[in-house]
Amino acid sequence: MNLIESFRIAIRALLANKVRSLLTMLGVIIGVSAVILLVAIGAGVQGEVTSTIEGLGSNVLFVFPGVMDQGGGGFGGGGISRPFTMEDVQYLQLRLDNVDAVVPMAQSSGTAKFRSASVHPTIMGTTEQGRLVTSATLGGGRFYNRSEADAAARVAIIGYTVKERLFPNVADPIGQVITIDGQRFTVIGWLEKQGGSLSGDQDNQISVPIGALQRLTASDRIAIMLVKVTSINDVDLVRAQIKRVLAPRFGDQITVFSQDQTLGIFNALLGTLTVMLAGIAGISLLVGGIGIMNIMLVSVSERTREIGIRKAVGARTYDILSQFVIEAVMLSVTGGVVGILFGALGATALSSLVPTSITPWAVGIAFFFSAGVGVFFGVYPAWKASQLDPIVALRYE
Amino acid sequence: MTTPEAATQGRSVLQVLDVTKTYVLEGVEVHALCGVSLDVREGEMLSIMGPSGSGKSTLMHIVGLLDRPTSGQVIVEGQDVVGMSPNELAAVRNKQIGFVFQSFNLLARTGAQANVELPLVYSGVSGSERARRAREALDSVELGDRLHHTPSQLSGGQQQRVAVARALVTDPAIVLADEPTGNLDSRSGVEVMDLLQKLNASGITVVVVTHDANVARHGQRIVELRDGRIVRDEAVADRLNARDELVQLGMNTAADAASLGARP
Numbered sequence: 001m002n003l004i005e006s007f008r009i010a011i012r013a014l015l016a017n018k019v020r021s022l023l024t025m026l027g028v029i030i031g032v033s034a035v036i037l038l039v040a041i042g043a044g045v046q047g048e049v050t051s052t053i054e055g056l057g058s059n060v061l062f063v064f065p066g067v068m069d070q071g072g073g074g075f076g077g078g079g080i081s082r083p084f085t086m087e088d089v090q091y092l093q094l095r096l097d098n099v100d101a102v103v104p105m106a107q108s109s110g111t112a113k114f115r116s117a118s119v120h121p122t123i124m125g126t127t128e129q130g131r132l133v134t135s136a137t138l139g140g141g142r143f144y145n146r147s148e149a150d151a152a153a154r155v156a157i158i159g160y161t162v163k164e165r166l167f168p169n170v171a172d173p174i175g176q177v178i179t180i181d182g183q184r185f186t187v188i189g190w191l192e193k194q195g196g197s198l199s200g201d202q203d204n205q206i207s208v209p210i211g212a213l214q215r216l217t218a219s220d221r222i223a224i225m226l227v228k229v230t231s232i233n234d235v236d237l238v239r240a241q242i243k244r245v246l247a248p249r250f251g252d253q254i255t256v257f258s259q260d261q262t263l264g265i266f267n268a269l270l271g272t273l274t275v276m277l278a279g280i281a282g283i284s285l286l287v288g289g290i291g292i293m294n295i296m297l298v299s300v301s302e303r304t305r306e307i308g309i310r311k312a313v314g315a316r317t318y319d320i321l322s323q324f325v326i327e328a329v330m331l332s333v334t335g336g337v338v339g340i341l342f343g344a345l346g347a348t349a350l351s352s353l354v355p356t357s358i359t360p361w362a363v364g365i366a367f368f369f370s371a372g373v374g375v376f377f378g379v380y381p382a383w384k385a386s387q388l389d390p391i392v393a394l395r396y397e
Numbered sequence: 398m399t400t401p402e403a404a405t406q407g408r409s410v411l412q413v414l415d416v417t418k419t420y421v422l423e424g425v426e427v428h429a430l431c432g433v434s435l436d437v438r439e440g441e442m443l444s445i446m447g448p449s450g451s452g453k454s455t456l457m458h459i460v461g462l463l464d465r466p467t468s469g470q471v472i473v474e475g476q477d478v479v480g481m482s483p484n485e486l487a488a489v490r491n492k493q494i495g496f497v498f499q500s501f502n503l504l505a506r507t508g509a510q511a512n513v514e515l516p517l518v519y520s521g522v523s524g525s526e527r528a529r530r531a532r533e534a535l536d537s538v539e540l541g542d543r544l545h546h547t548p549s550q551l552s553g554g555q556q557q558r559v560a561v562a563r564a565l566v567t568d569p570a571i572v573l574a575d576e577p578t579g580n581l582d583s584r585s586g587v588e589v590m591d592l593l594q595k596l597n598a599s600g601i602t603v604v605v606v607t608h609d610a611n612v613a614r615h616g617q618r619i620v621e622l623r624d625g626r627i628v629r630d631e632a633v634a635d636r637l638n639a640r641d642e643l644v645q646l647g648m649n650t651a652a653d654a655a656s657l658g659a660r661p
Contacts, residue, residue, distance in 0.1 A: 314491020
């Protein structure tokens with residue numbers, strides 16, 4: 001009997017037991033697709049955050065008031081310190097060399113309305129130099145200029161989601177007047193779609209001059225200053241300079257992070273998330289594997305009798321084994337491929353909510369683990385049965 | 398129909414020489430067969446009879462190469478099979494022996510034709526030739542119109558007829574039937590015995606194992622086993638003819654009449 005005949009027998013046996021074949025494949029499908037999906041989410045979020053931070057450029061320094069513990073990866077630590085004000089920003093800007101810009105950033109949330117539509121975006125406040133330290137690109141209109149920033153003009157650049165929600169029927173939102181917490185702002189620009197991230201939907205944002213935000217929130221606090229260094233070679237120099245300049249005002253209650261350090265903090269955080277997701281994925285894989293094992297073991301008695309019948313009419317050990325190996329491999333590989341498809345489809349479908357990125361090693365591990373379990377539990381009982389005398393296999397209960 | 402005398406004078410297709418089989422069950426030795434010798438002649442229809450526990454099924458399994466004897470010789474078509482490897486035994490079972498079991502032992506969820514084709518698959522017969530021979534075999538057991546019915550869609554009698562078709566499709570030297578009527582109603586049982594007698598009339602050696610004296614009387618010779626030994630070996634004086642019995646049972650339906658009338 002040749003290999004083609006073995007394939008025919010295996011296919012015939014699989015088709016004769018459709019439910020069993022489907023259930024076995026289901027185990028592989030669930031395991032493979034769950035792992036692919038979960039790891040894709042973990043990797044996607046990490047990639048998104050990384051690219052956002054990297055998008056700022058490696059010559060940007062993040063200046064926070066207070067002391068942040070970088071090693072622990074948390075933002076909770078720190079001594080007592082007052083927040084920055086615009087005065088601090090100007091003070092620092094005047095005393096730093098070798099920098100392109102010192103950009104203050106503050107944020108709040110608010111309600112933005114246009115006619116009957118309303119959204120609840122994050123309101124970002126910055127200066128005209130804010131565009132130097134952001135990865136977002138304008139889809140239309142312009143950024144606010146220096147005089148608008150200085151005058152705290154009521155102009156707004158809206159994120160993609162805000163544009164879609166507030167202006168579903170308006171072709172060009174530029175020049176339209178919206179209200180933010182009751183105050184009227186003129187839309188002067190909108191941003192291209194950026195996608196979500198851990199820190200929330202980056203597209204659900206409105207950027208206004210920082211003075212306008214401070215008036216909205218009736219607060220002069222500034223959360224962070226971003227310092228863009230002219231040359232990457234000067235980053236360490238400027239970092240020391242910032243600490244020195246701010247020392248008379250804040251003492252040692254100042255934290256300056258480079259992009260690498262910020263990435264390090266986020267990666268530590270996201271690493272935990274990825275480990276958690278991988279743990280869940282591992283459980284899915286295990287459950288899928290147990291499912292496969294159960295189906296295979298439950299059908300041992302029927303399959304042992306089948307082996308007895310086949311041997312009685314003249315099947316050799318090789319014939320039996322090749323049939324069962326082919327059956328198990330076909331089921332596992334088909335299930336694995338379907339699982340990969342489902343996982344990839346799911347990851348694509350989810351990408352509008354959460355960034356996802358399909359990782360080849362996760363696909364590989366999930367596929368080979370599930371397929372391995374399928375093949376082992378498909379072949380091992382069959383191998384044992386094929387060693388029995390035909391009459392013992394026939395009588396097996 | 399050949400006479401018993403003629404049959405016993407034929408060539409030997411199967412010889413069993415001083416075969417013993419000892420099982421160990423929970424530390425106790427059970428002697429299923431204690432030195433059985435038997436000679437099955439070509440073209441003969443032999444009944445092996447005995448109560449349950451007499452060793453008749455064990456004997457059939459050894460004769461059919463499904464089980465190995467503890468000692469003794471089994472010679473099929475002149476070949477001593479006791480020392481053969483599992484694969485050599487598989488080849489002999491495939492080419493020389495056809496089985497009919499009490500519990501049918503058909504592949505579940507598999508059509509009648511595919512079941513009948515099974516032995517041919519393992520002897521390397523090509524697909525189209527397999528299909529042709531399987532259909533022919535099913536025609537000969539009056540199931541030519543049930544080619545793709547699965548066992549669960551067939552009655553017990555029909556399943557046993559599929560099993561008979563599977564046994565004869567390889568054109569074996571010998572057909573072994575283990576309690577072939579055991580799971581059947583009396584009419585289906587007689588029909589199966591009729592098929593076996595017809596098979597025998599066409600020249601195939603048939604061995605029927607049964608505990609039922611009436612079933613045994615369909616053969617030309619009865620070997621009776623008791624406690625693992627042969628206690629009787631004699632020709633049947635008043636042999637039953639299954640076709641006469643069917644006539645006596647009455648042709649209940651037009652379909653029966655048609656199927657009987659269609660027989661050669």
